[in-house]
Amino acid sequence: MKGLEWVEAEINEMKNNESFRPLTELESDQRAKVMINGKEVIQLSSNNYLGLTTHPRLKLEAVRAVDTFGAGTGSVRTIAGTFSMHEELEKELAAFKHTEGSLVFQSGFTANQAVLGTLLTKEDIVISDELNHASIIDGIRLTKAARSIYRHTDTKDLEEKLKEASGYRTKFVVTDGVFSMDGNIAPLPEITELCEKYGAVLMVDDAHASGVLGRNGRGTVDHFDLNGRVHIQVGTLSKAVGVLGGYVAAPSAVIDLLKMKGRPLLFSTSHPPAVTAACREAVRVLQEEPERIDLLWKYTKYWKKKLKEAGFDTGKSETPITPVMTGEEKAAHELSDALLEEGVYARSIVYPTVEKGKARVRTMVTSEHTPEILDEALEAFIRAADRTGLQRNE
Incomplete structure (x- = not known):
């Protein structure tokens, strides 16, 4: 053409x-x-790390949800698209991740965009591992925050970047928990200690750690026994969980702000009943199997x-x-x-x-x-x- x-x-x-x-x-x-x-x-x-895409319990709950609630929701979450099952899934996810709250998004990609696009402004600086996932890179591009990249899993270089990041409202460090192309694990204990030392906020993308690392698949934060020390955890519901979507697990204030300002949530129709019910059942299967x-x-x-x-x-x-x-x-x-x-x-x-x-x-x-x-x-x-x-x- x-x-x-x-x-x-x-x-x-x-x-x-x-x-x-x-x-x-x-x-x-x-x-x-x-x-x-x-x-x-x-x-x-x-x-499909755990074979959950074909798990009988997930399939049954998906069919039941369609029979009861229909094929779709007909609205975004903030208008008329929040069903009771969405709230129930998020409560169970928060309990599973040992955080105050959680919020489900259409994908892990949009979850990262929502967090970074909502929390970061020109007053802040984001410090990112050079091999972070594309969704993190694109999320950073959507902000007006200053940017700094540290060498892959190099905590000495990260500390130098944190020292240089004075004068900003928030120093925001973000890393994959498990890196999707190489399969290596971030040195999260050292990163957490550096963030605490320099007063930085830490965000971990656990897309490939959810359902894989930690007790019952709770992720890298639990794997390293860092519950309560990492500010924000992002993950997917479409890999080990076996269905579709992403989530953010974080303090209640962060979740509330995302509900009000997270553009992927504000402008996308909510998860259909089959997906929501299957995800909820998957969280239970992780704990029971x-x-x-x-x-x-x-x-x-x-x-x-x-x-x-x-x-x-x-x-x-x-x-x-x-x-x-x-x-x-x-x-x-x-x-x-x-x-x-x-x-x-x-x-x-x-x-x-x-x-x-x-x-x-x-x-x-x-x-x-x-x-x-x-x-x-x-x-x-x-x-x-x-x-x-x-x-x-x-």
């Missing part, structure tokens, strides 16, 4: 430099094995051990997020394509999602993967690596 020629040119450039990838269609529910292009393959790319988290970590350790024994470079991962590093973008795409032919779906991750030269195939273990399935996946990785010429440390 006339006027959008530059769009076609950009797409063609992406195809030429191997950064354009079509979407993959799944033809089944989300389990350890899925159907893609009519073929059953091992799924190693989903965030801790064996799912035990299995997740058992299989995660097994998978990492097997990959390393086979000579694959898994970077600095400490969590179920386990990258297989390839370096170059083309090598990552070739490995991912070969894996699919060998019966494993593991997506390649390249620039701009990660730095140039740090491409990888990111694998995600769940509680539904068994040693037998993972052994099968490992053999596929070895065959695919041999086919594509990926070097292994044998």
Whole structure:
């Protein structure tokens, strides 16, 4: 179409430099094995850490909610879209996270935008880890606050940035709890101590720690026994929780301000009944079925051990997020394509999602993967690596 020629040119450039990838269609529910292009393959790319997307209790509550309350809510939360079930979910989330209150958003992305866009003004400075999630980066861009970036998980550099941040109303430090591409955990105890030393507010995005770390999956704050010392926790309801959405767990004053000024809440229709009811049931399952988290970590350790024994470079991962590093973008795409032919779906991750030269195939273990399935996946990785010429440390 006339006027959008530059769009076609950009797409063609992406195809030429191997950064354009079509979407993959799944033809089944989300389990350890899925159907893609009519073929059953091992799924190693989903965030369904605990298998809750297909949990019978969540499915039943979703159906019941639709029967009782309908398919949607018909309004934003602040007008006519707050149902009793929304309030109940938020009360249970706050109790689960050991915070005064919580507030649910349409996604973890919008939860981060709401917090940063609401709490930060030109009077403040935000200090952010250089590898924080895109939703944090975009949230910061929406504010007029001063910005400072510290080297990834480098607490010495963070302290220097805190020392330099004098004269602002609020020094606001934000970090991922678990970093989504490398799978490493933020040094939260040290960060918390620095924030306390310099009077800074601390916000943690626990998207990939919710349901994974901490007692019953309460996240990195609980994992490090820092309850009551971290000001704001953000997480998702769409990864280990298995459904959709995001949440903020924080002091009541923060929650109240977000209700009045959080633009994603003010201008988006609220969670539909099926989603709300399923999320609430998931919080209960986390507390009643801790064996799912035990299995997740058992299989995660097994998978990492097997990959390393086979000579694959898994970077600095400490969590179920386990990258297989390839370096170059083309090598990552070739490995991912070969894996699919060998019966494993593991997506390649390249620039701009990660730095140039740090491409990888990111694998995600769940509680539904068994040693037998993972052994099968490992053999596929070895065959695919041999086919594509990926070097292994044998």
